[in-house]
Amino acid sequence: MSVLRRTGYVLGLPVVLLVSWWFLSANSTDFFFPPLSRILESLREEWFGPRLTEDVWPSLYRLAAGYAVAIVVAVALGVLIGTSRIARGLLEPVLEFFRAIPPPVLVPIFILFFGLGDGMKILVIAFGCMWPILLNTVEGVRAVDSVLSDTGRVYGLSGWPRLRHLVLPSASPQIFAGLRQGLSVAIILMVISELFAADNGLGFAVVQAQRSFAVPETWAGMLMLGLLGFLLALLFRIVENRQLAWYHGLRRAQRSN
């Protein structure tokens, strides 16, 4: 019963919105506001048809690659900066500068160096979404509890085992906060990197549809992006809940005391 009710709360508003949209637009003859039935038709035929492999898949691939590169670079740098005062002093001013550059303006420059291919787009995504991950990793690493750290030292934990068993797990709640922010930035940059110069991808396909006045396809592309973002957030939630189960349990235990 309560599961039913929760599902009801979650699905209620989206269903109402969709149904209203459906009926309000049913008899629309406005060229720019086609009936929802037409949009959904195009979603099914185009986006879940040929475009799924031609556009959605390449976009997702670049998103995954860029995000992965960002995670590796940002966490590694974050651990370095968070643990070494020298690295912090050396790197922080430079990183502050790079961070201040809005990632979209890098597209023209990266095109000069890396051409129009996937490499350029992956780098734009990676460059843009690494900052929240980096900053949160630094914070998390610096906040390792002093008693826990002393315990580690007493029991001979140093080097890689210390990182693996103490520093990274301890920083993981913060790192995940950074990863979540990073993911939304990555999705935005995935689209943006395809707007300038591309021959496939979600962003490219939406802009192309709009330029060729294929209005239902444009609307459907927007729905597709929304759907994708929603599913990725859901996936992220699942992974996070698994990885941070201990943290949520700890917080709950602390609250009830």
Added chain:
Amino acid sequence: MLDVRGIQKIYEGKGRTVEAVRDLTFSVGSGELVCIVGPSGSGKTTLLKIMSGLLQPTAGEVLVEGKRVDGPPPGMAVVFQEYGRSLFPWMTVRENVELPLKQKKLPAARRTELIDESLAAVGLAEAHGAYPWQLSGGMQQRVAIARAVAYEPQVLLMDEPFAAVDAQTRADLEDLIRDIWHRFQVTTLFVTHDIDEAVYLGQRVLILSSSPTVVRQDLAIDLPDARDQLTTRSSPRFAELRAQVYSQIHRPKEPAGEPASGAHPVAS
């Protein structure tokens, strides 16, 4: 086994320096159970951190089996005052106990043996799979003790391990410490601000003055080795020893310069 020589610690803060420990000298023999008692703020934690190599003294040195401590010595385990913060919350009880054993590169079979034995010794044979935050404070402190015992240390240091648990649990844990000490024959240094606890547990009690700290007295506890909460604590000798410790702690400070018994001037 354990030699503390002329330890002084001055914390240098911004415009504020605190002499937490002035001059501490004492030694602990192999297999001894020694309690250190002193009022809170008298530098007990500071001393323990210096002995375990976590903190550099301003002057003096600590020797473990003749070797100068410079960083945590391999054969030493420490049970911290803040038990809630000294267990790894992302690891189960079992993994917490196992981690130091893995660092010692013990084979898996031996690790299992030590984990089972030590958790059984602290009465937590059933809690292997639990996470620390699922346990009560007293149980968490038991896990920390089991982890220290499983490590098979030559020296076991404990910093007010029972300060935050309720009276009944505390009595149980005190007996547990005596029991473990008997069973594993480990040299144990137990820090507390509780006079009764110090007298009940120790073979010797080192009485510290308040800060800046020196050793007031090194008192042998001549109670019978078999102790229990009821008879030991109500014996006349217990009351005498207790009174002696009490009067030492509350004795007004002597004029500066006169070293307390057992303490030597700092060798420069």
